[in-house]
Each structure stands twice: as structure tokens, then as C-alpha cells.
Amino acid sequence: MRRFSLWLRGKPLVADCMLAAALFVTELLSAPQSKGPWLFLVVGVALCVPVCFRRRHPRLVAVVLLTESMTWTIVAHVIDHKEDAHPALLALGIALYTLVAYVGRVDAGVFVAGLVVDSALAIWLLNQSVLGAVGVSALFFALCWITAEFLGARRAYDEEVAARLAVADYDRERSAHEAVVAERTRIARELHDVVAHAVSVMIVQADGASYAIRKNPQAAEAALANIASTGREALGELRRTVALLRDDDSPEQMPQHGSAGLAKVVQMMSSAGLAVELEQSGQLDNIAPRVSLGVHRIVQESLTNVLRHAGPEAKAWVRVHRRENDVTIEILDNGTPATRFVQGSGNGLVGMRERVAVLHGTLDAGRRGSGGWRVAATLPLHLDD
Known part of the structure; x- marks a missing residue:
């Protein structure tokens, strides 16, 4: 039964036709007691059909039903069918209910005024008692109005709940989409930081080895050893990164690079031929893993950019200072401005x-007035999750 009710709720025309059919059944039952059964049924059909719409x-x-009611009152007076009472005139109450629930109180008030005129006409032409015509009718129509108010308020509440659920579903889908986009961005950033750094160092070493392989075999051999070492380290870090991306990257799982990690990056860059000076102050080994990883990646990416774009005689200075509430990172180089980022895609800076x-x-990156490039960042130590 509940399923049928829910099905009818989505098909208002079917439900209204069933209501009209129920009214016509009452007309069929009352027709044999009338003076003219066939005329009675014709009037009944005329009263029931508008209910479908x-x-x-x-x-x-509402206008059609009120007009038909007044017309029948006049016709019944003329042909002397004053005793024939049509049960289908209950459709007037249904029309009043519909106006209150679906249109508004103003239109319903105008319809009530028409009902008063209709009742007065029935009292005058059909010799109906004032108590029967006014009292019972007023009680019936008042009940229709109150029911419409109650059910209309309930329907408005249901519509508001449905609208809020729709908004909640949209927000959930949008949040899920944004989470997917953010995760894809995070994966791309991590992979770029791991792969681009190692590949850049290996390319520089390979270029140097190709030039020195005939004239200086020892230098070429050292360059190839650095390439192999860098490749193994990159592969190990790539595996760790993939493992983190497969699981939830809680702070306990993230690597803590600290001062040893920075020294290792500087050593790798020095082996690749870039002169680097590292200056550290403050305790960098007990900060939050995410901040530690951020410091490591910024230094790594900045030095990779210096190695790729600042020229063969470039030198870099790395300064990392831990303060009470944050960590400051500054990377300077003396590269030639004309060669800076000529072939770069800009993904590293992004x-x-x-x-x-x-x-x-905060991050600030740009050319220095005296030549070269400067990257400066400040990372707070206490993150609000």
C-alpha cells in the first residue's frame, strides 16, 4: 500500500482521476432516488470531470465547478428538481482545498466569496434552510481550508528537506571531485619532486661524462658512478613515495629529512658539479614531518633549477633557519639572468x-638585482589540520 501511495504521489493526474471516479460512484448510487436519473448522471459527469485537472x-x-453549481441551482429550480442533491458537489470543497494548497489564500478567498453567493442562491431558489445551507457548508469548507493549510505546510517542509538533500548531495559530489583533483595534484607534485631532481642531476652528469670519456676517463668514470648512485637513490625515494601514496600519509608515515637530508642534497649537487654552501641554524630534526619534507623539497627543487639553468660557473647558497614559530628557507645563486629558466617548464616553481x-x-621567487635568482620561503611549525 505504501508503494502504491508513493507511486501515486509522482502521478498527480492519475490520482485526481481516481478521486473523480470515486465522486462519480456516489453519483451512481444516488441517481435511482432522483426524479430524472439520466439528467442526474449527466450533471454528475459534468461535476466530476473537472476534478481530474x-x-x-x-x-x-474552481471557476468551472462554481459555475456548474450555480447553473444546476437555477436549472433545478426551473424543472422542479429541488430535492435532487448531488454528492459530486463535494468537488467544491476539493477545489477550495486545491486553491489554498497550490495557489494561495487570495485566490481561495475569492472562491469563498463565490461559494457564499452560490449558497445564497440555493437558499433562495431551492428553499433550503439557512442552518443546513450555511452551517453545514461553512463547517465543510472550513475543514477543507484547514486541511489544505496543514498539508500545504507539510508539503513545503518536505520540499525544503528535499532541496537541502539535493544541495547536500551536490556539495558531497563537489567535495569528492575536489578531493580527487587535490590528490592528483599532490601525486604529480611528489613525483615531479622525486623524478625531476634525480633526472636533472643524471642528465648533467651524463653530459659531463660524454665530454670527458676520451680525454679524462677517470672523470667520466666518476660521473657514471654518480649517475648510478643518483639513480638508485631516486628509485628508493620513488618507492617510498609510491608506498606513501598508496596509504594514508599520516605524519607518522612521512619521512623526516632534517639536517642530514639537506646535507645529502647538497652533497649530491656538489658531486654533479654545482658549488653549494649550506648554512643551517636551529634544531631541524624534531619538526613536523610535513614541514621537514616541505623544507627538503624546496631546497631540492631550487638547487635542481640552479643546476639546470644557472650556467656552468654558477654557485648557490642555501640558508635554513629554524625560529620559534617557523622555518625560513633562502636559496640564492649567481647564475646568468639570460639563461635562467630558458628551457624550463615552470612546473617546479608551481x-x-x-x-x-x-x-x-609563503613563497617568494624571482631574479635578484645583482644577478642570479632568489627563492625565499617561510613555513609555520604549527599546522592547523
Whole structure:
């Protein structure tokens, strides 16, 4: 039964036709007691058919039913069928209910005024008692109005709940989409930081080995050893990164690079031929893993950019200072401005900005007035998750 009720709720025309059919059944049962059964049934059909369209055209149906009621009152007076009472006139109450629930109180009030005129006409022409015509009718129509108010409020509440659920579903889908986009960005950033750094060092070493392989075999052999070492380290870090991406990257799982990690990056760059000076102050080994990883990646990416774009005689200075509430990172180089980022895609700088934004920090990158490039970042130590 509940399923049938829910099905009818989605098909208002079918439900209204069933209501009209129920009214016509009462007409069929009352027709044998009337003076003219066939005329009685014709009037009954005329009163029941508009009910089928009460929700599609509520105003028109109300006008039609009121007009038919007044017309029947006049016709019954003329042909002396004053005792024939049509049960289908209950459709007037249904029309009033529909106006209150679906249109508004103003239209319903106008319809009530028409009902008063109809009742007065019935009292005058059909010799109906004032108590029967006014009292019972007033009670019936008042009940229809109150029911419409109650059910209308309930329907409005249901519609509001449905709208809120729709908004909640949309927000959930949008949040899921944004989470997927953010995760894809994070994966791309991590892979770029791991792969681009190692590949850049290996390319520089390979170029050097190709030049020295005939004239200086020892230097070429050292370069090839650095390539192999860098490749193994990159592969190990790539595996760790993939393992983190497969699981939830809680702070306990993230690597803590600290001062040893920075020294290792500097050593790798020095082996690749880049002169680097590292200056560290403050305790860098007990900060939050995400901040430690952020410091490591910023230094790594910045030095990779220096190695790739600052020229053969470039030198870099790395300064990492831990303060009470944050960590400051500054990477300077003396590269030639004309060669800076000529062949770069800019993804490294974008990745640094994204990482710093995730850590609620600040990043400033640009050319120095005296030549070269400067990257400066500040990362807060206490993150609000």
C-alpha cells in the first residue's frame, strides 16, 4: 500500500482521476432516488470531470465547478428538481482545498466569496434552510481550508528537506571531485619532486661524462658512478613515495629529512658539479614531518633549477633557519639572468608554490638585482589540520 501511495504521489493526474471516479460512484448510487436519473448522471459527469485537472489548472477548475453549481441551482429550480442533491458537489470543497494548497489564500478567498453567493442562491431558489445551507457548508469548507493549510505546510517542509538533500548531495559530489583533483595534484607534485631532481642531476652528469670519456676517463668514470648512485637513490625515494601514496600519509608515515637530508642534497649537487654552501641554524630534526619534507623539497627543487639553468660557473647558497614559530628557507645563486629558466617548464616553481600553500606558508621567487635568482620561503611549525 505504501508503494502504491508513493507511486501515486509522482502521478498527480492519475490520482485526481481516481478521486473523480470515486465522486462519480456516489453519483451512481444516488441517481435511482432522483426524479430524472439520466439528467442526474449527466450533471454528475459534468461535476466530476473537472476534478481530474484540479492540480494542473486549479483556478479554471474552481471557476468551472462554481459555475456548474450555480447553473444546476437555477436549472433545478426551473424543472422542479429541488430535492435532487448531488454528492459530486463535494468537488467544491476539493477545489477550495486545491486553491489554498497550490495557489494561495487570495485566490481561495475569492472562491469563498463565490461559494457564499452560490449558497445564497440555493437558499433562495431551492428553499433550503439557512442552518443546513450555511452551517453545514461553512463547517465543510472550513475543514477543507484547514486541511489544505496543514498539508500545504507539510508539503513545503518536505520540499525544503528535499532541496537541502539535493544541495547536500551536490556539495558531497563537489567535495569528492575536489578531493580527487587535490590528490592528483599532490601525486604529480611528489613525483615531479622525486623524478625531476634525480633526472636533472643524471642528465648533467651524463653530459659531463660524454665530454670527458676520451680525454679524462677517470672523470667520466666518476660521473657514471654518480649517475648510478643518483639513480638508485631516486628509485628508493620513488618507492617510498609510491608506498606513501598508496596509504594514508599520516605524519607518522612521512619521512623526516632534517639536517642530514639537506646535507645529502647538497652533497649530491656538489658531486654533479654545482658549488653549494649550506648554512643551517636551529634544531631541524624534531619538526613536523610535513614541514621537514616541505623544507627538503624546496631546497631540492631550487638547487635542481640552479643546476639546470644557472650556467656552468654558477654557485648557490642555501640558508635554513629554524625560529620559534617557523622555518625560513633562502636559496640564492649567481647564475646568468639570460639563461635562467630558458628551457624550463615552470612546473617546479608551481609545485613549490602548491606545497607551500598546503603548509600555510609563503613563497617568494624571482631574479635578484645583482644577478642570479632568489627563492625565499617561510613555513609555520604549527599546522592547523
